[in-house]
Every structure is written in C-alpha cells, then in structure tokens.
Amino acid sequence: MNSRATVAFIVAVLCLAGLSVALLRHAQTGIPWLPGERTTVWLIEARIDFVALDGPVTASLSIPEQVPGYRMVDEQAASAGYGFSVVQVDNDRRAEWTRRDASGAQSLYFSATFLGADFVTMGPQEEQADIEPRAEPVFWGDADITAASALIAEARGKSSDPRSLARELARGFQDGSQTQNAALLLARDESPVTVLRKLLNDADVPTREVQTLRLEDARRRQSLEPLLEIYDGEEWILLDPALGLIDAPEDLLLWHRGGRSVLDVTGGTQSRLSFSMIRQSVSAAQLATERDKDSLFALIGVHRLPIEEQSMFKLLLLLPLGATVVVFCRVLLGLQTAGTFMPVLIALVFLQTALLPGLIAFVSVVILGLLMRGYLSHLNLLLVARIAALIVLVIFVISVLSIIGYQLGISTGMIITFFPMIIIAWTIERLSILWEEEGPRDVLIQGGGSMLVAVLAYLPMQSSTVQHLSFNFPELNLVLLAGIMAMGQYTGYKLSELGRFSAMDDAP
Amino acid sequence: MSAWLPPRRLRELGMLGMNARNLEYIGRYNRRQLYPLVDNKLKTKLLARDYDLPVPTLRLALSQQHAVDPALDTLDHLDGFAMKPAKGSGGKGIWVITGRRGDAFLKSSGAELSRDELRRHMSNTLAGLYSLGGGTDSVIIEDLIRLAPRFEGLSHEGVPDIRVIVFRGYPVMAMLRLATHASDGKANLHQGAVGVGLTLDEGRCAHAVQMGKRITHHPDTGLPLDAIAIEAWQEILELAAYCYDVTGLGYLGTDIVIDRDRGPMLLELNARPGLAIQMANGRGLLPRLKAVERLRERPRPSHQERVRFSVETLSRL
Known part of the structure; x- marks a missing residue:
C-alpha cells in the first residue's frame, strides 16, 4: 500500500506541476491554448538615404522603445560596411550607424516588428520621468494673443481637467467645427500641432511633440507625422489635432518622443528618412515565442532551438501521447501488439504520410517482406544475416514501389520511404517468427492489434490542437506521465479478459 | 460462447x-x-x-555455432531426443525427435527432417531466434520422456x-x-x-x-x-x-x-x-x-x- 500512496503522490505532483507550469507559461507568454489564433503584426522598415562627404559618417536614428498600443518584438539593422549599435541617450533610444570613410549615396535600413494592439497585454508603462513635466512659457504675437486667450477661456469653461481642456481646445481646430479664432491662428502658416501646443502650454498643460507613423498595409516611402502628447498629471496622452485625444492608438505608431531630432547625420548631406511597412497575420504562438526571447520560459522552451531541430522536437514531444495510448490499449483494453512501442513509431510515420496511404504502403511492404522472409528461411542462413538480407531486399522493394508509383504519377508511392527501415524489417522478422511458431492466427491478432493501436495513437497525435499543446506546452507531457503512472497501478481486469474469461460463467 | x-x-x-x-x-x-x-x-x-530434483537427462548443451556439426554427429547415435532453446518461452523452438528413417530424423509429428534442417534449427536457436530477449542462446538436447x-x-x-x-x-x-x-x-x-x-x-x-x-x-x-x-x-x-x-x-x-x-x-x-x-x-x-x-x-x-x-x-x- 505504501508504494501505492507514493505513486498517488507523484501522480498528483506531476499533474499539478504540469498544469501550473502550463498556466504560468500561458499567462507569461500569452501563447494561446488553441492553435490558429492569429494576430496582426506590422513589419516596419526605416530607410535613411544621404550622400556621404568622403569622410567619417555617423547616422543616428531615434527608434521606439515603449510604444502605447504596440509592442516591438524584433528589430534589426542592415547596412553593409557600417558599424551598428543601439545606444541610449537621455531616455531616447537611438540606432547609430558609424563608418570611418564613406562617399556617395548611402542607404541604411532599420527594421522592426510590432505586435498589433489586440495582442498586447499592457506591459509596464513607460518609466515615470524624474521631474514632473512643466508647461513651457509661450509668447504670442500682439495680433494672436486675443484669439488665443479667447480660445483658452472658452475651452477652460467647458472643461474640468487637462484632458478635457485639451479635447475642447483640439475641437476648435477640427474640420467642420473650426472656430474663427482657430482659423486666425492657423493663418500664420503654422501647423495645427504647433498652434495647439502653444495654446496648451499657455493653458498650463505640459505638452511635447512626438513623431508618429500612420500604419497602412503595404505602404512605401512614408514619413513621420508630428503629433502632440499632453500630460494630464499622471500620464502622457496622444493628441491628434484632427481627431482629438487618442487613448488607444490604432494604426498609429509613436516612433519618436521629444528630445533630440529623429535623425542626425554627420558627415553627410541630403539626408532623408522614409518608412515602408507591411501587415502580416501570423499565428499567435509564433509571435509569443518571438517576443519572449528573454523570458525564462523561452530559455527552457523548445523555441530557442534552430528551426530544423524544432521540427524534430515537434515529433518527439508527441511520443508521450503515443506511449500513453499504448499503455491504455495494453493495460486497460488488453490489445495485443507485436513489440511494445512499435505502434507508436508506426503512428509517427503515419503523421508524415497521412493515414490511409501510410497504412496501405506499410501493410503491403510487410506482406511482401513476409513472402521473401519465407523464402529466405529455406536458404539456411544465420539469423543476423537473414535479417540483414531482408533489410536489403525490402529496400529494393521500396525503391521499386516508389519508382513505379512515381512513373504512374502516384506520388503516394514515395511515402514508404518515410518508414524507418528498421521498423519494417523488424516487423517482418517478428511477424514471420510468429507465423512459424504460432500460426497465421496470431500474426493476424498481433499484427492487427499493432495496426489498430498505431491508428488509435495516430488519431490524437494528428490533431493540430494536440500538436500545438505538446509543442508549446511541453510540460503538459508531465500530466501524461502521471496518467501513465496511474494506469501502471491498475490491477483490475482488462476489457479483453471480460471476454476471455467468459467461459467461467457456467463454471461450478 | x-x-x-x-x-x-x-x-x-x-x-x-x-x-x-x-x-x-x-x-x-x-x-x-x-x-x-x-x-x-x-x-x-x-x-x-x-x-x-528429477529432470530429463541432459545429453548435450551447445552455445557456439562451431559446435553444431560435432553435435550432429553425436545426435546420429541417439534414437530419440528433445532439442530445446535454453531461453525459449511458450514451447517455441522445441523439436522432439522420436526416431530415425535412414539418414533422416523423425519428428514427433511424423515429419522427416534432414541433417541440414536440424543444423539450421540449431544455428537459428544459437543466434537467438527463440530467445526471450533476442540475444544469443544455447541449445539443450535431452532424453525423451516416455509416455x-x-x-x-x-x-x-x-x-x-x-x-x-x-x-x-x-x-x-x-x-x-x-x-x-x-x-x-x-x-x-x-x-x-x-x-x-x-x-x-x-x-x-x-x-x-x-x-x-x-x-x-x-x-x-x-x-x-x-x-x-x-x-x-x-x-x-x-x-x-x-x-x-x-x-x-x-x-x-x-x-x-x-x-x-x-x-x-x-x-x-x-x-x-x-x-x-x-x-x-x-x-x-x-x-x-x-x-x-x-x-x-x-x-x-x-x-x-x-x-x-x-x-x-x-x-x-
């Protein structure tokens, strides 16, 4: 009983560990439970063009760090011959390209990937400035001061706090509701952003100018658009003179905030900054892995491996499920199989071939192999030599089948090559011994049992949900392990025994 | 049923x-x-x-392929014997030879077996054809049980x-x-x-x-x-x-x-x-x-x- 309690404890611990790690991973990385949840991602490329002046060149581009409503998941720079680094200059993140000697037209690229707003779980907001932002003093021309004062006074009357004040002020500049005073101020050849900024500062609302990028799919040669941010005493809010306050920016990416200029080029002239962008829809899981390159889960996850190894792991991580199915079939159902875990390996192959063609190919090669094995057994060969000869012959059979299939235009002929040679040869050998020793009936029972278990294992393994879960939440395999251990304790009757022992009913 | x-x-x-x-x-x-x-x-x-403990008398045990041919010579002098793989299970690989007909050995089922077939069987057994784990095996040859x-x-x-x-x-x-x-x-x-x-x-x-x-x-x-x-x-x-x-x-x-x-x-x-x-x-x-x-x-x-x-x-x- 003691070992029973121990196993029960381990099973409980495994279940708990597997489930809680999976939950934690889900919460931390946002990998969805189900596959196929897709999210929008923006690939944005900034391009800097300038003409170098035959000397050392430094190009410095402000790049975003914390973007409200978006999250940067990946960034990279491409520019041959330039040294590149990302530096932090007073709260301003800048990409810096440097080169000792450059001449002629130069192009530098910086690309970044941003997650769509719908996918962002709001991360920590930008770090609070050490100093409370203050409104800057404003100087109006004699002609403007009356209009400005009137606008402020009117907006102040209709508002209660900096937010509503800003909203009311901006309304005066919007198409359709433009007031006379606003029109007067705008007539000074100043942009609404500049005017609005002055007005807000005058009304004692701290502001700063920001550079934003309008996101539209497949746009090239876009430039940054200046907008305002106001400080409402707690946080900065984006203000578009044309639209008003923007709490959750949609299709608007805040690229640069205040401070230095967006682009500095020393050692070059005619510098230009342009942007191109595309929208992509990718599976959320793919993104979650992309963006959590530094989290603990990413470190212990499979996603760190190169793509090629990942695809192998994708299969490997399905094996526990297959093994669980085998345990279930053998312990609880009482199905007989040739070889304990061979059905799982066959199921793995079915995953690559699709069920029906794989089944047909496997069964036909095994039958052909059995026929050849029958002949080989007449030749009086040593066992090892006979199995080796069988492998060689089966390879020929497979090649011929594949070639014939290919010539006939049936590409399914090729799929037999997916089957590991050793599985086929071993199955043939094992079944033929069974045939000699126990007769064809047992070959049918065990061979059929193996195929049945293989198909039963294949069915859940081919489900995209299961594949998604086992790959993205490998810890769920601990739950399977717990299930296997629990089944390993089962001492009740197998389903098949209910039939096997049925003759007992008329026993005394 | x-x-x-x-x-x-x-x-x-x-x-x-x-x-x-x-x-x-x-x-x-x-x-x-x-x-x-x-x-x-x-x-x-x-x-x-x-x-x-009383057991059928052991006549011969071999565990090497090169011992097969000398073993056949010994078997020639026996009328009946049972040939078993040492590690077999479920009666697999057991041959019961009940007599001779000329050069051939007679199986209990009445089938005739040539020396070659016997040699191959022993060789297969030694290679582990019938052994539980598939590893190398030995052949045991012992006296028949009389009914x-x-x-x-x-x-x-x-x-x-x-x-x-x-x-x-x-x-x-x-x-x-x-x-x-x-x-x-x-x-x-x-x-x-x-x-x-x-x-x-x-x-x-x-x-x-x-x-x-x-x-x-x-x-x-x-x-x-x-x-x-x-x-x-x-x-x-x-x-x-x-x-x-x-x-x-x-x-x-x-x-x-x-x-x-x-x-x-x-x-x-x-x-x-x-x-x-x-x-x-x-x-x-x-x-x-x-x-x-x-x-x-x-x-x-x-x-x-x-x-x-x-x-x-x-x-x-």
Whole structure:
C-alpha cells in the first residue's frame, strides 16, 4: 500500500506541476491554448538615404522603445560596411550607424516588428520621468494673443481637467467645427500641432511633440507625422489635432518622443528618412515565442532551438501521447501488439504520410517482406544475416514501389520511404517468427492489434490542437506521465479478459 | 460462447487478471535477479541437479555455432531426443525427435527432417531466434520422456505435462495439459490444447476446457476426461512445492511430466505462469492466493508441510 500512496503522490505532483507550469507559461507568454489564433503584426522598415562627404559618417536614428498600443518584438539593422549599435541617450533610444570613410549615396535600413494592439497585454508603462513635466512659457504675437486667450477661456469653461481642456481646445481646430479664432491662428502658416501646443502650454498643460507613423498595409516611402502628447498629471496622452485625444492608438505608431531630432547625420548631406511597412497575420504562438526571447520560459522552451531541430522536437514531444495510448490499449483494453512501442513509431510515420496511404504502403511492404522472409528461411542462413538480407531486399522493394508509383504519377508511392527501415524489417522478422511458431492466427491478432493501436495513437497525435499543446506546452507531457503512472497501478481486469474469461460463467 | 462477463462477476469468481498478476503477484513475489534461473533452461537444469530434483537427462548443451556439426554427429547415435532453446518461452523452438528413417530424423509429428534442417534449427536457436530477449542462446538436447501407459490416447503426439502454480511454496492450482491435433502437438492452451483442471487433494479431473469452452471428452480420441486421475500425486505436489525452496521465486509455474520409468520429473519452470489454468479448473486463483498471503508462519514450514496445507485447506477454496 505504501508504494501505492507514493505513486498517488507523484501522480498528483506531476499533474499539478504540469498544469501550473502550463498556466504560468500561458499567462507569461500569452501563447494561446488553441492553435490558429492569429494576430496582426506590422513589419516596419526605416530607410535613411544621404550622400556621404568622403569622410567619417555617423547616422543616428531615434527608434521606439515603449510604444502605447504596440509592442516591438524584433528589430534589426542592415547596412553593409557600417558599424551598428543601439545606444541610449537621455531616455531616447537611438540606432547609430558609424563608418570611418564613406562617399556617395548611402542607404541604411532599420527594421522592426510590432505586435498589433489586440495582442498586447499592457506591459509596464513607460518609466515615470524624474521631474514632473512643466508647461513651457509661450509668447504670442500682439495680433494672436486675443484669439488665443479667447480660445483658452472658452475651452477652460467647458472643461474640468487637462484632458478635457485639451479635447475642447483640439475641437476648435477640427474640420467642420473650426472656430474663427482657430482659423486666425492657423493663418500664420503654422501647423495645427504647433498652434495647439502653444495654446496648451499657455493653458498650463505640459505638452511635447512626438513623431508618429500612420500604419497602412503595404505602404512605401512614408514619413513621420508630428503629433502632440499632453500630460494630464499622471500620464502622457496622444493628441491628434484632427481627431482629438487618442487613448488607444490604432494604426498609429509613436516612433519618436521629444528630445533630440529623429535623425542626425554627420558627415553627410541630403539626408532623408522614409518608412515602408507591411501587415502580416501570423499565428499567435509564433509571435509569443518571438517576443519572449528573454523570458525564462523561452530559455527552457523548445523555441530557442534552430528551426530544423524544432521540427524534430515537434515529433518527439508527441511520443508521450503515443506511449500513453499504448499503455491504455495494453493495460486497460488488453490489445495485443507485436513489440511494445512499435505502434507508436508506426503512428509517427503515419503523421508524415497521412493515414490511409501510410497504412496501405506499410501493410503491403510487410506482406511482401513476409513472402521473401519465407523464402529466405529455406536458404539456411544465420539469423543476423537473414535479417540483414531482408533489410536489403525490402529496400529494393521500396525503391521499386516508389519508382513505379512515381512513373504512374502516384506520388503516394514515395511515402514508404518515410518508414524507418528498421521498423519494417523488424516487423517482418517478428511477424514471420510468429507465423512459424504460432500460426497465421496470431500474426493476424498481433499484427492487427499493432495496426489498430498505431491508428488509435495516430488519431490524437494528428490533431493540430494536440500538436500545438505538446509543442508549446511541453510540460503538459508531465500530466501524461502521471496518467501513465496511474494506469501502471491498475490491477483490475482488462476489457479483453471480460471476454476471455467468459467461459467461467457456467463454471461450478 | 457466452456473452462477456461484467467485472463484478469475475471478482465474485475470484479470477486473477493479467494486470493484478503482474503487479501484485509476479511483481511483488518474484525478484528480477532470480528470473534467469528459470528463463534459462540450462541453468534450471543445473540447479535441479544441485538439489537432486528429477529432470530429463541432459545429453548435450551447445552455445557456439562451431559446435553444431560435432553435435550432429553425436545426435546420429541417439534414437530419440528433445532439442530445446535454453531461453525459449511458450514451447517455441522445441523439436522432439522420436526416431530415425535412414539418414533422416523423425519428428514427433511424423515429419522427416534432414541433417541440414536440424543444423539450421540449431544455428537459428544459437543466434537467438527463440530467445526471450533476442540475444544469443544455447541449445539443450535431452532424453525423451516416455509416455506413461496411463496417458495413452490422451495426448496427441506429445507427452502431457502437469502445470502446478506454486505460490510462496504452496501449490495453489494444478492442471494437466493435453496436446491435441488442433494444437499441432503443442501444449499451449490458447493454441487449442486441452486443459484439464486437477483437484489439489487427489489430482483428479475437476473440469476441462479447450479454446475456452468446457469439454468432457478428448476431442481427438474421445476418451472421457473425467476419468483422469494422476498417480503419485503427493510426489508431484512435493516436487512442485520444493521448486520454491530451490529458486526462491514466490509466484512460480512448475511443469512436471511423468516418465513411464522414472516417474514425475521437472520439465521446466516459469516465472510468469499464465492465467488459463483458472479456466481449466473452472475457478479463480484469488481465493487461494489470498489464503496463502494471510499465512504468517514462523518457522518456515517444510515443503511437505506446505503440501499438506494445500491438500487440506486450499483444495476446498
């Protein structure tokens, strides 16, 4: 009983560990439970063009760090011959390209990937400035001061706090509701952003100018658009003179905030900054892995491996499920199989071939192999030599089948090559011994049992949900392990025994 | 065949299931490192010799391919012999040669075998064709068992053997296995051999089945099975019980044959005896196994005392 309690404890611990790690991973990385949840991602490329002046060149581009409503998941720079680094200059993140000697037209690229707003779980907001932002003093021309004062006074009357004040002020500049005073101020050849900024500062609302990028799919040669941010005493809010306050920016990416200029080029002239962008829809899981390159889960996850190894792991991580199915079939159902875990390996192959063609190919090669094995057994060969000869012959059979299939235009002929040679040869050998020793009936029972278990294992393994879960939440395999251990304790009757022992009913 | 039984009914009948056998009896009472003693018939044989248990005489044992040809020369001088893989299971790879016809060997089934076929069989066996793990094996060649006249007409081709399950040294259930035409001379119940359940106290036929169905007469010869009574029953039970002291295996299947001249002999031992014996007896093993498990005796009783307990108490369960 003691070992029973121990196993029960381990099973409980495994279940708990597997489930809680999976939950934690889900919460931390946002990998969805189900596959196929897709999210929008923006690939944005900034391009800097300038003409170098035959000397050392430094190009410095402000790049975003914390973007409200978006999250940067990946960034990279491409520019041959330039040294590149990302530096932090007073709260301003800048990409810096440097080169000792450059001449002629130069192009530098910086690309970044941003997650769509719908996918962002709001991360920590930008770090609070050490100093409370203050409104800057404003100087109006004699002609403007009356209009400005009137606008402020009117907006102040209709508002209660900096937010509503800003909203009311901006309304005066919007198409359709433009007031006379606003029109007067705008007539000074100043942009609404500049005017609005002055007005807000005058009304004692701290502001700063920001550079934003309008996101539209497949746009090239876009430039940054200046907008305002106001400080409402707690946080900065984006203000578009044309639209008003923007709490959750949609299709608007805040690229640069205040401070230095967006682009500095020393050692070059005619510098230009342009942007191109595309929208992509990718599976959320793919993104979650992309963006959590530094989290603990990413470190212990499979996603760190190169793509090629990942695809192998994708299969490997399905094996526990297959093994669980085998345990279930053998312990609880009482199905007989040739070889304990061979059905799982066959199921793995079915995953690559699709069920029906794989089944047909496997069964036909095994039958052909059995026929050849029958002949080989007449030749009086040593066992090892006979199995080796069988492998060689089966390879020929497979090649011929594949070639014939290919010539006939049936590409399914090729799929037999997916089957590991050793599985086929071993199955043939094992079944033929069974045939000699126990007769064809047992070959049918065990061979059929193996195929049945293989198909039963294949069915859940081919489900995209299961594949998604086992790959993205490998810890769920601990739950399977717990299930296997629990089944390993089962001492009740197998389903098949209910039939096997049925003759007992008329026993005394 | 009757419909499938609900698990509740099987529990009432005290049927031991495969899972329970593996986990609660074999797993608990049979230590892994003792398995080779019974899985390798050569080791069993040597062990039996050490303890002076009656076994069929060993004529030859070979474990190298180059020993095959000299062995054939030796076999030429024998009239009949049984050739077995030392690590075979379930009767696989056992050839019984009953005589000669010219140069050829005669199998018990009547088939003729050439020297080449014999050579290949030995070579296959040595390479591990029949061994449990597929590893290299040895070939054992031993004397034939001579059929006791009492069993005349009961077994097709082979000699009937008696399987006694011994639990912690107590014989708990016994059956006689008769090869039939349907089982092709093999004594495996699932291949169509007849299983005759034997009463523990007297060794008489209690019940008999073939392929899971109750029968009363031998399917080939029509002889009534309920007339079967095994002679020297006490001796057989004591031999079986003593195997526990020899091997230390708590849950043991002993296969015993009765030789016309030498009486009961130990044929082989099995650390994973099958469950079909319950069907042959028409009763489950569990009540008897549980009764033995409840025993807490010190000092350990001798095998004669254990047999007495089996005959007097277990046979009633």
